[in-house]
Structures are given as structure tokens and as C-alpha cells.
Amino acid sequence: xxxxxxxxxxxxxxxxxxxxxxxxxxxxxxxxxxxxxxxxxxxxxxxxxxxxxxxxxxxxxxxxxxxxxxxxxxxxxxxxxxxxxxxxxxxxxxxxxxxxxxxxxxxxxxxxxxxxxxxxxxxxxxxxxxxxxxxxxxxxxxxxxxxxxxxxxxxxxxxxxxxxxxxxxxxxxxxxxxxxxxxxxxxxxxxxxxxxxxxxxxxxxxxxxxxxxxxxxxxxxxxxxxxxxxxxxxxxxxxxxxxxxxxxxxxxxxxxxxxxxxxxxxxxxxxxxxxxxxxxxxxxxxxxxxxxxxxxxxxxxxxxxxxxxxxxxxxxxxxxxxxxxxxxxxxxxxxxxxxxxxxxxxxxxxxxxxxxxxxxxxxxxxxxxxxxxxxxxxxxxxxxxxxxxxxxxxxxxxxxxxxxxxxxxxxxxxxxxxxxxxxxxxxxxxxxxxxxxxxxxxxxxxxxxxxxxxxxxxxxxxxxxxxxxxxxxxxxxxxxxxxxx
RNA sequence: GGCGCCAUAGUAUAAUGGUCAGUACAAGGGGCUCUCAAUCCCUAGAUAGGAGUUCGAUUCUCCUUGGCGCUACCA
Numbered sequence: 410x411x412x413x414x415x416x417x418x419x420x421x422x423x424x425x426x427x428x429x430x431x432x433x434x435x436x437x438x439x440x441x442x443x444x445x446x447x448x449x450x451x452x453x454x455x456x457x458x459x460x461x462x463x464x465x466x467x468x469x470x471x472x473x474x475x476x477x478x479x480x481x482x483x484x485x486x487x488x489x490x491x492x493x494x495x496x497x498x499x500x501x502x503x504x505x506x507x508x509x510x511x512x513x514x515x516x517x518x519x520x521x522x523x524x525x526x527x528x529x530x531x532x533x534x535x536x537x538x539x540x541x542x543x544x545x546x547x548x549x550x551x552x553x554x555x556x557x558x559x560x561x562x563x564x565x566x567x568x569x570x571x572x573x574x575x576x577x578x579x580x581x582x583x584x585x586x587x588x589x590x591x592x593x594x595x596x597x598x599x600x601x602x603x604x605x606x607x608x609x610x611x612x613x614x615x616x617x618x619x620x621x622x623x624x625x626x627x628x629x630x631x632x633x634x635x636x637x638x639x640x641x642x643x644x645x646x647x648x649x650x651x652x653x654x655x656x657x658x659x660x661x662x663x664x665x666x667x668x669x670x671x672x673x674x675x676x677x678x679x680x681x682x683x684x685x686x687x688x689x690x691x692x693x694x695x696x697x698x699x700x701x702x703x704x705x706x707x708x709x710x711x712x713x714x715x716x717x718x719x720x721x722x723x724x725x726x727x728x729x730x731x732x733x734x735x736x737x738x739x740x741x742x743x744x745x746x747x748x749x750x751x752x753x754x755x756x757x758x759x760x761x762x763x764x765x766x767x768x769x770x771x772x773x774x775x776x777x778x779x780x781x782x783x784x785x786x787x788x789x790x791x792x793x794x795x796x797x798x799x800x801x802x803x804x805x806x807x808x809x810x811x812x813x814x815x816x817x818x819x820x821x822x823x824x825x826x827x828x829x830x831x832x833x834x835x836x837x838x839x840x841x842x843x844x845x846x847x848x849x850x851x852x853x854x855x856x857x858x859x860x861x862x863x864x865x866x867x868x869x870x871x872x873x874x875x876x877x878x879x880x881x882x883x884x885x886x887x888x889x890x891x892x893x894x
Numbered sequence: 895g896g897c898g899c900c901a902u903a904g905u906a907u908a909a910u911g912g913u914c915a916g917u918a919c920a921a922g923g924g925g926c927u928c929u930c931a932a933u934c935c936c937u938a939g940a941u942a943g944g945a946g947u948u949c950g951a952u953u954c955u956c957c958u959u960g961g962c963g964c965u966a967c968c969a
Contacts, residue, residue: 421969456968521967537896563967590897598967605969629964694907698917720962724905727919777931853928865930
């Protein structure tokens, strides 16, 4: 590619940053970086009813969190600004006027009610609704007079009969569209506020966008936009349409699927690099057996050749696995800091405790954690009293009485231990078990449950070491009591 | 309904006009081990169906079926 590449994402600030938008953004970013092009963020806020500043901020924050940076945008400016559509209305007005003067567009005075009625009538008759061109022949000066007199009118594009709007898609190849389906569609609301398809074309052209890479849900818009490019006499950019992300029921990813907004993943304790890495893998592969990649590696490897055509299901399980991979290789200090907010959230004291101790706690769980939000459950016995469940303690091999005696004996020996560290603990418990004629595990499991309240924990003696002598003995006592009841 | 897009194991994907269709997650089994995890080994599992082109198709063409998207004076 010799031309200077310019790509953009143009989200509308009507909600939080959706994972699909984030992926489209990421692909555009990777494409731009790979080819040394420019990546632009534009805010498509022509829908003033639904656009909010909060949503706009969520988009900025979400992209930044993922590590996606842009070269031009509403917050940092650039040579092709402004980068918000609401600030470009004059530009649209000019283009609209040109189209009107040239006869490529015309005013339409049909009311929404009339249109709606015609539409339903057509549907009832099992006919395809197309605008019936009622206002197509109204001369421009007459239309202007009527508007001046207070009538409301939208602006429609004049689409010649039999017009084709086929195009070549970078991902899908040649797309052929039945020209019968076009009608004179609306490009601006009364008052001249541009509609999405129109504003987008103007902006993409004026911002010198070379490749429009977006979701497959825009595939039908593309043909309409091509008609607008032609009416304006502009070159048509290249298009590529990514597949959609589906939930595990093969439906468009919705809130029911759990996390669908980038902020959700952040809250649940996913690492940004996990999420960026993983969403890149939905619908794209580096072409070799490689999955875990840094942003730099993805930039290096990215190519439209390996972008998938078929829709892809988002698999939350694999995301968790990947996050676990990243967590395991995190420096302990970072992990401690990452986990703290989640522990605080669960009501655990993490600030006024020995930080070295906290590090040990986190270290014990590092390879067991897939999500930061799992921390509170994994760690609870380090921070709060545990419930004693006799049935959990009981085993098939030994009676409760035997168990209680064994624990009493163990407790006694533990009491006199000189160095409360994992080696000592293990040596002592092992010899105790063999004295009793027990398998190590037969003693370790009740001990584990006594000190942690859980069957699955980090290695017992390391855990006891971190728990400390006092607390460990206290818990063993309680366990003995509950066994005797 | 109309228009469009898509189709490799449960999921994400790799590959070639011609070896046992490869990898990862998930699943099952095993090793290690005080449990869990991590890790290692093993197993099962896919080219939607039907025609055609071809010496040969999972790959190219067509049809069927299925899935999805769009069908606004939203974006």
C-alpha cells in the first residue's frame, strides 16, 4: 500500500463503549499502526436526542483503558476538525445546498404520518415499500417558498431509476445489491439536520478517510452512502465490514450475556491487555498458532487477510483463562494493588495491615486467580471468621471422634512448635500422621478445613504459615468443638 | 416478507485443488501432589446437505438448509 492510510472509528455517544465497537476500534487502530497510517476518533452525535456527555467520556475512557490511542480526535484536535458532528452542521448545510441546487436532492413535504400509512398499507398488501416520489418534481424555488411560509420538509436524495451501487469489500469481496431496492431516501431532517448516512459521507470525505472499516451491520448503509458520494461527485473510499460478535446463544451480544461493555470487564477485574488481546482474536487471527500477544505484536501481525467473514461467538470462559495467564505473570506488587479494591469492596481490611503479609496472601492465590473479582471469595478466610460446618469436616475413612482426637493431638504438638514456618509444620504433621498410622492426606484435609473452612486452598502449610500460629490454633480448637457436638 | 452477508469439532481459529484437516479454550482420562490451582501426557470431537467442474474439492460454481444483519424523518 503506497497511499497514506487514514482510518477512523465514529461511535455515537449514546451509551457505554460496547465490546463490538471496541473491537472495531481496535482493528482500525491495528490497521493504521501496521501500515503507518493515521487513526482518527470522531464522535457521531447527530442524534442529539440520545447523545450524552457521559457516554462520550465512557468511549474515551474505554478506548484508553484498552490501550488504543488516536492521532486525531475531539479531545486532541487535528487538521481535519472539528471531530464532533454537532460542530460540523455548517459543512453539512453547504453540501446539502449543493445537492439541492444540482438537483441531486429535493425537499419532501410528506408528513411522517403519511409515509407511515403508506408503509403499512404496502406491508399489508405484501408489497415492498419504497418512497413514491410524490415530491420529486416540486421545483426548488417553490419548495423554498413553502418552507419560508412555515411548512416542514425533509431532504431526499434523488436516486435515478436502475441505479446500481455494487462495491468491493476488503473482507467479503464483491457485494452486489439489487438496484430495485433503492428509493429516494431521506438525508436530512426538517431544519436541515443531517441524518447519519449523509453526515458520515461528508465527514469521511472531508477527513480524507481512505478505508472505512466497520461492523457488518453497516453493510446495507454502504450502498446508500455510495450513492451520496456519487451525487457529490466524490471518490468512493475502500470499505471493509467486520463480522459481528455473538453471545453463546448465537445472538447479537446483549446485556444478558453478562459483560458487554468495556467498563464491565474493568469492574470485574479483567486486565486491559487481556481484553484487548482477546477481542482481537474474535474474528481475526495472526495466521499462526499464536494467541497471547502484546499490542505491539498484534500491530506487527495485523492484516485484513486473516479477518474472518463469519460471525463469531464471544466465549467468556476463554477470556477468563487468558486473564489467568496474564495474572500469573504479573509482578506480585502490581497484583496486590490490582486486588486491593476488590478486597476492600468485600469489606476486608487491606490498608491497615502488614503489607508484607498481604503480599504473601496474594502470592498464595496468584496462580489460582483468573479474575480480580474472584479474590474476595478466594481470600476470605485470611480476613474474616469462617463458619464451621461439621459435615465438611467429616470423612468416610475416620469417625468424627477419631478426627477430633487426631486434631487435638495435632493441636497439642503445634502449640509447642518453635518455628512457625511451612517446613516445620509439614515435618511435624507428617510424622504425626504416620504415628497415627494415617495417610498424610487423611490428616491434612481436616486440618485444612479447620483452618480455612474450604476443601480447595493453597498448600496447607504455606497457608498456615501465613495465617499465623494464634489464628490457626484458634480455628483448630473451634473445629474440634464442632466435631464433638 | 424483501435485500444482503455467512457456514471447519461445543467455542475461537489454522491449512491445502491431492499426507492421519493443525492449534487453543472447554470436555473426558492419567502423571505430579496434602486439596485446589499450575504444569505435563493421553483421548474424544469438525469441513451443514446435495449436485457440478476436476484424475482428485473441505478449498472453485450452483442449489438447498440453517444462522445472522439491515429493512427509520436512529446511529
